[in-house]
Amino acid sequence: PKPIIMDCDPGHDDAIAIFLAAGSPEVDIQAITTVSGNALIGHTTRNALIIAEKAGLDHVPVAEGAGEPLVRTAVTAPHIHGESGLEGPDLPEPEKTVDTRHAVDMTAEMLFQADEPITLVPTGPLTNIAWLLKRYPAVKKNIAGIVLMGGGSYGNWSPAAEFNIYADPEAARIVFESGLPITMAGLDLTHQALAGQEEKEFLREAGTNAAAFTAELLDYFAGTYHSLFGFSAAPIHDACAVAFSIDENVFTTEHLPVTVETHGTYTTGMTVIDALQTTGKAPNVHVARELNQDMFWTMLKNALQRLP
Numbered sequence: 001p002k003p004i005i006m007d008c009d010p011g012h013d014d015a016i017a018i019f020l021a022a023g024s025p026e027v028d029i030q031a032i033t034t035v036s037g038n039a040l041i042g043h044t045t046r047n048a049l050i051i052a053e054k055a056g057l058d059h060v061p062v063a064e065g066a067g068e069p070l071v072r073t074a075v076t077a078p079h080i081h082g083e084s085g086l087e088g089p090d091l092p093e094p095e096k097t098v099d100t101r102h103a104v105d106m107t108a109e110m111l112f113q114a115d116e117p118i119t120l121v122p123t124g125p126l127t128n129i130a131w132l133l134k135r136y137p138a139v140k141k142n143i144a145g146i147v148l149m150g151g152g153s154y155g156n157w158s159p160a161a162e163f164n165i166y167a168d169p170e171a172a173r174i175v176f177e178s179g180l181p182i183t184m185a186g187l188d189l190t191h192q193a194l195a196g197q198e199e200k201e202f203l204r205e206a207g208t209n210a211a212a213f214t215a216e217l218l219d220y221f222a223g224t225y226h227s228l229f230g231f232s233a234a235p236i237h238d239a240c241a242v243a244f245s246i247d248e249n250v251f252t253t254e255h256l257p258v259t260v261e262t263h264g265t266y267t268t269g270m271t272v273i274d275a276l277q278t279t280g281k282a283p284n285v286h287v288a289r290e291l292n293q294d295m296f297w298t299m300l301k302n303a304l305q306r307l308p
């Protein structure tokens with residue numbers, strides 16, 4: 001299986017992304033690291049521990065990362081994910097404990113010791129990844145690629161900016177300019193992964209506790225997406241990035257030059273996609289385009305079926 005490290009801010013869709021990876025034999029989760037994003041770091045770490053436990057990931061370390069963006073103050077999304085970041089279902093006290101290392105140090109250690117390059121799958125603000133690349137530049141050779149959820153050609157936090165990029169645009173820019181192979185599952189793609197009534201029923205047929213918990217997460221998530229954006233179904237953004245790390249056929253991509261706006265009047269946090277290659281710059285990002293929906297839902301259901 002392909003080794004991956006998940007860096008996340010659970011988050012309803014981060015939780016489902018962890019379930020998808022945990023239940024997919026094609027990937028091997030080496031570690032889960034947390035970042036401040038949907039909720040403050042104490043919450044996202046606690047949520048990651050709970051989800052790792054529910055996914056049966058007893059052997060997988062969970063390490064806490066950045067509680068603040070590189071240069072800005074933390075922004076959170078309580079109106080989407082609730083104050084705890086995982087509002088909706090009853091959450092148990094986690095028995096699993098957090099690794100004593102900082103997420104960035106632990107990730108570096110794992111990369112240095114890895115037998116084969118590891119794929120990073122960030123589904124929150126890119127603070128930890130930027131920090132990793134700056135603090136330990138030599139790890140780059142052991143990173144197979146970065147498959148991230150973030151950005152797109154329009155925003156959900158502002159007209160131009162998607163939340164993960166908006167929350168730490170300086171970090172995003174460092175990552176996008178790192179020279180590493182980057183795949184960007186942005187909103188254009190993740191809004192094709194809409195869990196409506198039909199999809200929810202389909203997933204529930206998996207019949208496991210993880211499937212039932214997923215349905216509860218989706219109920220809450222669909223509720224906030226409905227009241228905020230008028231959506232009739234919940235986009236499972238983060239699971240799209242994991243799906244691609246499992247099987248690249250799950251969505252098509254286009255290799256294009258992409259930069260991140262850090263100081264726009266209206267556009268801070270925008271991923272500026274040079275779709276017609278007007279800059280003449282070398283393409284640096286595989287921009288996600290079209291989701292194979294059948295494949296995506298089947299992957300997720302199969303994964304949920306394999307979990308406790």
Ligand code: BDR
Nearest residue numbers: 011013014123163164237
């Ligand atoms: C992203 O922001 C968070 O609300 C989700 O977890 C996802 O990673 C979508 O913009």
Ligand code: CA
Nearest residue numbers: 011014123124
């Ligand atoms: Ca997320």
